[in-house]
Amino acid sequence: MKILVCITHVPDTTSKIQFTENNTKFDKNGVQFIIGPYDDYALARAVELKEQLGASLTALNIGEAETEPTLRKALAIGADDAIRVNSFPKDSFFVSKQIAAIAKQNNYDLILMGRESIDFNGGMVHGMVGELLGIPSISPVMKLEIEGDKVKMAREIEGGKEYVEAKLPLIAGCQEPIAEWKIPNMRGIMSARTKPLVVVEPTSDAVVTDVTSFIMPPAKGAVKLVDKDNVGELVRLLKNEAKVL
């Protein structure tokens, strides 16, 4: 059993989002980068499955050299080895092509990743990889159990969940509560330094979309406070001023 977990290298959720170079580049100044929170759930579940099934676990990231500490963290949490495709993740199609190429070489039984990255929030990569490989893609998955070659999953839908069954190989976009986030322990951190991390070049440069500029939302005006003993005034404001009732 071979498991691949794909992780993104993204600004931590409390980061202040700013842009530089005339709003064409993300401003990394003072920003801490982390494993994407959804990918962290995928990784945690992958480590559990690895232990339960005696599987091998490879972590994959599409990114430039700066993402290696993030990949090392995935190794510290429990991946056996790591692959970095040496390129900026240009768009979801480009990233999907790279993942599909690595997957074709290595025949993974199960590919896990987060339901979406928290920078571009596209949530498209698992579906694209699934289609490129001709295997089922299921997302967002909040529970995943393997019984033989059968995979039993719960997928979140509006207002609840549906229970889905499919056979390996498949790809799943994960979210909580699929597993509890794992914090690397000292032994993990030490061993991560010597675990293999292979760097490969991208298979192609094809992109289908290009970001031309970033835009910040307009600044929010000051809050209008209403006295707690005069809630009727709030209703009036919502109706006549904000026109939302």
Place this chain on the structure above:
Amino acid sequence: MSVLVYIEHAEGSVKKTSLEAVSYARALSDKLSSGEVIAVALGSIAAGELAKAGPAGASKVIHVSDQKLNDGIIQAHAEAVAQVYKKMAASTLVLAKSSLGDAVAARLAVKLDAGLVSNVVELPDTTSGYKVRRSIYTGKAFADTLVNTDHKILAVKKNAVDLKTDGPLAVVEEIKLEISAENFATSITSTDKATGEILLPEADIVVSGGRGMKGPENWGMIENLAKELSAATGCSKPVSDIGWRPHHEHVGQTGVKVAPTLYIAVGISGAIQHLAGVNSSKCIVVINKDPEAPFFKAADYGIVGDAFEVLPKLTEAIKAQK
């Protein structure tokens, strides 16, 4: 040439978010002269319901009533929509962002060699190339994105355009498709879903509670206000983590992202991760007894006060103005 809209339905009617996507497609076609707006619906639903895509902006609805498509099997839906797209010689596919829509759109992008943009918030701008504005960093910024392919897929965020309700009913055309067995490799064994409720990701008004509500037994107050407003109920992450409310009600960075017209937060302090899930709301009201709660900085209106006092009064005041 035409614009195809993948519409979803639940409990016998077309989802409102899908009708909004139809209105988006109509506005797009009017702006760019992209031809007829055709909707496609899969699985069992009454033709009379589908015709209602007309007032939203579609001239025709293609209905593939094959019962095997009643379940939202991602691969099968993607294959069916791809076939209809090609039959209609469409150049653009529009759909509403949703649990199923996102999953289907991604596979379609590969099937149709189409550039895909998700979280679209405005109509495309074609003054130089085909540029689409989308929401990124969980609503904290936007990105203008050039789509370089002939075929385009746009997954539209709620409230990107106003819902149109004034056109004539659409013509509904039944068609049959051959969808091969490998597309049904996944099966849905059961569904566990709230029925008859207003669903959080689709609601125009959302009332959310946080730890300030002190316990699940006090949720009746949130529900009463929500009922009076025909709103959906939501909650903060701590509340869903401790099990006061189900996970599908968790609003925030790693939960549901909502974009209602009105968001009312009660007893939620306003951690940055929660704000990320609500910052696309048109109007935000915060009720919190702590005047220093960071949520007030992100709010349009606020009441500093005890939720247990303010909520019943607010519910009464809403009732009174009707």
